[in-house]
Amino acid sequence: MSVELTARRRRAAAVALMIVSLLHAVIAHAQSDNKPRPKPARAGTSASAKPPASPPPLRDGDAEERLLAVYKLIGVGQNREALRQAEALARDYPNFQLAQLVVGDLLSARLRPIRRMGDAPEADTLRSMQAAATLDELRNESRQRVDAQRIRPPANTIPAQFLELSPRSRHAIAFDASRSRLYLFENAPTGLRLVADYYASVGRLGIDKSLEGDQRTPLGVYFITSRLDPTSLKDFYGAGALPINYPNPLDISRGKTGSGIWLHGTPPEQFARAPLATDGCLVLANPDLERLLRTVEPRTTPVVIARQLNWVAPHSVQTDRNAFDAVLGAWSKAKTDGDMKRLLSFYAPDFQSHRKKPLDDWANVLQAEARALRGRDLHLKDKSYLRWTDSADTMVVTFGEVAAGARTGPVKRQYWIRRDQNWQIFFEGVIG
Known part of the structure; x- marks a missing residue:
């Protein structure tokens, strides 16, 4: 601070x-301009004087x-x-x-x-x-x-990370560090639609955060966790703040540390920050941040922060989406059948859960969940697939898990990693 x-x-x-x-x-x-200038009127000499109009928002x-x-x-x-x-x-x-x-x-x-x-x-x-x-x-x-x-994104394209987005996610955000640019999407019935984009600043030492206090902005797939009221913040944060869930499970598995990464505004005396100017947060001009504050929803809005965004036609991700959908379907079928050997084959040896349960302990949780199904089919609803590829190929998966005959069920988030051409879960937890 x-x-x-x-x-x-x-x-x-x-x-x-x-x-x-x-x-x-x-x-x-002013000195070189010799044109006569009108003298200012003295106070009280003009009966028609009007108070200055309030500036538009x-x-x-x-x-x-x-x-x-x-x-x-x-x-x-x-x-x-x-x-x-x-x-x-x-x-x-x-x-x-x-x-x-x-x-x-x-x-x-x-x-x-x-x-x-x-x-x-x-x-x-x-x-x-x-x-x-x-x-x-x-x-x-x-x-x-x-x-x-x-250099605008080609018309009707999306960042390659967005393989599928649930209707529950009404908006999505993607940030391109190479352009200092944040892109806001609306998740319409016809797919993602770019509705606005804004200049934004990152850490003083750039991107790819790994340690507490390294003054870098993280790269990866995140989610907005809350919306902070500006009245509860110092004026340094401007119009307000939207925290994200850094470090996410992938970051933690890689030993990354730090916290308090927000999207926030600027203090009153400053409209914008330099491209490299923060302690790791993404900082926007206050009018731009106010648009985000009015628009995005905590918990369901993904935020992709990339070194450089790869813009693709929506249909070009269909093959990868269908291929992963088959993998997730096979995981669901193994759980429905209560086939524990097959089900556990989808989990990585270094698996961790929200409660830090290793795979041996998590197997007991999975067995209890499979037993509770009593042979009923398991339906996965409102699925989102967000792909992140760097030194590894990972997938952030969110879905509602609903047993046949039930009206509701838990909302789960899984992190998958591809090893030897096979997808495996290295993190799983209930988020709602």
Whole structure:
């Protein structure tokens, strides 16, 4: 916590120094403009004066959309209109540092050529290494935003991890670290549909978290566990927070440590963080996070965090989905038949349960569950298959287990790993 706050103060101080240098351009611009300016009216002299209107609520994605529109105007040489729109953007989002930066550049461009973004006078800006580092961060943020819009996911494609998603999961989230981009999907009757995407920041030292305090963001398949009320949080977390279940069973099996990985917002004085800026959380601008807070559901919303997302046509995962569906069906049939030898063949020797039961102890649980079926068929409902492939090929499986004639049953989650072309369960637990 103290590390994050200290870094935030350093960044704010560096930006302040940088903007002071850019103000030289603003002052020079004002001094070179000899047009007469109207004098401000004295208080009480205008009977028609009205109180200023309340600003409209901030909409998710709006600031970035307007920033990119300014960039396009600059690209075609319409600097005057670009400056007008940039100034309006900076007024509506006064804590959006990229907007302030582009205003400064456009004003400077009236007096001298601009070589690159944040091209403040060298003698002023580079006297502070912190200011120089902050400029680099802002340039990287700008580049990530532009690249994510320039290289869009192909139409009607999905991340390859989503083999099947239950109707109980009304939404899904995928994050591409290479693009600093979070994608929000709606799980419609026709399949996953991309409804929004946002810039987001990760850990200072990047991704692939393995240890407590390593300032990295984890990679894998996770689930939102709760929705934290912003009134219960420090303003550092902005509009609120959505914790995820790091470390998950795969992480634990690999000896990974740490906790407290959230999707959260930014403090009031900061619109966005640098691409690499957190202690491991995913951080979004507050208007974007507010959209997630209003939309996603704890416990049923999966969050895939990938080094780089592989976008595929939905029908292309059908073969893998059907193949794994047959494996899960065979597991269910062995349990229905009470065939313990066959049933246990689906479990890995290093199996663990929620209660840390090894396979020998879990066999007693399975036998009791099979005995309770009394020969009734076992139906698996609302199935979700989320595939994660790195050094191993794993599947995160969620389903409702309902015996024939029963109206309800437990909701279970299993983690499978493929070894020697065979799928085996290395974790199983009841989640609802």
